[in-house]
Amino acid sequence: MKVTVVGAGAVGATCADNIARKELCQELVLLDIKEGIAEGKAQDMMQTAALLGFDTRITGSTNDYSKTAGSDVVVITSGLPRKPGMTREELIGVNAGIVRGVTQNILQNSPDAIIIVISNPMDTMTYLALKSTGIAKNRIIGMGGALDSARFKYQLSTHLGCSPADLNATVIGGHGDTTMIPLIRLATWNSAPVTKYLSQNQQDQIVNDTMVGGATLTKLIGTSAWYAPGAAGASLVESIVRDEKKLISCCVALEGEYGQSDICLGVPVIIGKNGWEKIIDFGLNEDEQAKFNKSADAVRNMNDVLKTL
Numbered sequence: 001m002k003v004t005v006v007g008a009g010a011v012g013a014t015c016a017d018n019i020a021r022k023e024l025c026q027e028l029v030l031l032d033i034k035e036g037i038a039e040g041k042a043q044d045m046m047q048t049a050a051l052l053g054f055d056t057r058i059t060g061s062t063n064d065y066s067k068t069a070g071s072d073v074v075v076i077t078s079g080l081p082r083k084p085g086m087t088r089e090e091l092i093g094v095n096a097g098i099v100r101g102v103t104q105n106i107l108q109n110s111p112d113a114i115i116i117v118i119s120n121p122m123d124t125m126t127y128l129a130l131k132s133t134g135i136a137k138n139r140i141i142g143m144g145g146a147l148d149s150a151r152f153k154y155q156l157s158t159h160l161g162c163s164p165a166d167l168n169a170t171v172i173g174g175h176g177d178t179t180m181i182p183l184i185r186l187a188t189w190n191s192a193p194v195t196k197y198l199s200q201n202q203q204d205q206i207v208n209d210t211m212v213g214g215a216t217l218t219k220l221i222g223t224s225a226w227y228a229p230g231a232a233g234a235s236l237v238e239s240i241v242r243d244e245k246k247l248i249s250c251c252v253a254l255e256g257e258y259g260q261s262d263i264c265l266g267v268p269v270i271i272g273k274n275g276w277e278k279i280i281d282f283g284l285n286e287d288e289q290a291k292f293n294k295s296a297d298a299v300r301n302m303n304d305v306l307k308t309l
Contacts, residue, residue, distance in 0.1 A: 001024070001027075003075070003241070004068040004106070005074075006076045007032060007076065007119075008030050008032035008037045010223075011077045011226045011229045011233070013230070014229070015118070016041075016042075018233075020054055024237055030061070033063050038062060042058045068110060071110040071113050072112075072241065073113060073114050073115075073116065073241060075233050077118045079099060079120065080095060091120050091121055096306060096309055097309070098119070114141070115135075116143055116237065117142045122142050123142060123176070124305070126141070126142030126251045138252075138274055138275040138277065141250050141252060141276050142266070143232050143236060144180075144251050145175070146249060147229050148266070150164075151171075152206075156187060156206055160189060167188070169183070170182075174266065174295045174299045179295040180211055181291045182210045184207055236248065240273060241273075247270055247271075248268070249268050249269070250267070250269050250271065252269055263300060263303070265292075
């Protein structure tokens with residue numbers, strides 16, 4: 001099994017580190033456009049192997065896509081990070097060119113690879129990757145919902161005083177501060193509805209804090225987060241390479257599901273060896289569906305920017 005992570009910045013390196021520690025593949029390639037960065041970080045990680053006890057072979061490459069040949073899964077993290085005050089929409093112009101070039105180079109060397117997109121704005125970059133490559137829709141996965149759902153569980157756990165691992169909570173819709181939809185009505189604490197234990201004010205705060213989770217971290221640390229995004233990317237790789245069939249919220253191509261078409265948006269899907277394998281219908285109520293439709297409209301507005309490039 002071979003995995004490539006494109007982009008050796010904070011998110012990409014963290015994702016690669018998680019993949020190596022979990023021994024999700026025999027060979028891991030870290031690629032970056034900046035001279036020496038991928039090679040240096042790959043060596044640094046390999047020097048932890050004896051300390052952490054993993055056997056994954058990690059190699060770095062400066063923009064040499066031939067070293068990624070034969071990859072089963074490719075994680076794309078490359079692109080500019082979001083700066084304080086910057087919207088995801090403002091990233092489109094620069095990152096679209098980067099993501100288009102990366103996907104083309106990857107598929108030239110690994111035509112059967114499953115592609116995980118982390119680059120922002122994630123929903124639009126996932127849509128771009130799908131449309132510009134023409135490969136089967138199940139092989140293009142946007143990571144956003146996995147990260148947003150983890151942030152949702154974090155917020156819930158702080159209010160409930162429980163382990164995040166005991167929670168089932170999903171965020172759907174766009175991966176943006178105003179487009180994501182934390183489904184608190186359906187969230188459970190070991191099968192019990194979390195709404196049973198939270199006041200309405202607490203529920204509203206949890207939903208709001210989840211929605212601005214990325215922006216909050218950007219304001220605090222001056223750039224986009226990397227630990228949780230990297231771990232979220234690695235969790236998708238794990239479900240694919242181990243064929244775990246996990247139910248994870250991911251940005252995928254919709255063709256009528258949830259009332260939307262010709263768009264990539266976050267919905268609950270089964271992730272296995274074939275990429276995303278099935279969309280699960282959670283049965284949204286009227287209010288949730290209205291929010292989902294509004295989210296789709298906002299993402300389409302971002303996608304429209306692609307037509308001007």
